[in-house]
Amino acid sequence: MMKEEFLHGGIPLFYWFYYIVTNRPYTDAWLDEGLTEFTTALYLTEKYNESRAFSFSNHFLEYNETSNIVNGSIDYLGNYYVPTVYGRSPMKMWEFFEEKGTKEALAFMSEYYQDHRFEKVTTKEFAQYFEDYFEGEQSEFLSSWLDY
Structure with missing residues (x-):
């Protein structure tokens, strides 16, 4: 992780997507950790380039196996x-x-934050919000990585 990513992105955004918009950390950790990493990378994409911005996430994918579904329990x-x-x-x-x-x-993430401040969000609620925001059936895309 780049020092700048941690200081300018990860820390402040973690407050957005864990403290202000909360979730069940045992089953829905991706909603704070994953969205924090995603939004940090968006900031870095604007400042640098896509390759550098997503290098942290890509590193995990390159050297580790993952689950297809991201919202499973820690167990x-x-x-x-x-x-x-x-x-x-x-x-x-x-x-x-x-x-x-x-x-x-960034517009989507900002609106998601504004609409869910001081709420506890589940993966199912996120998926519904995503579909409503983009005014269409997104279930094929969402079900490829979310269990809702």
């Missing part, structure tokens, strides 16, 4: 927990937004 994910939550979940989000661009991704 379910076991040794796959870290590469799945920090690698697969941000990269699946980027898979969706890569063609749309970082501005649309």
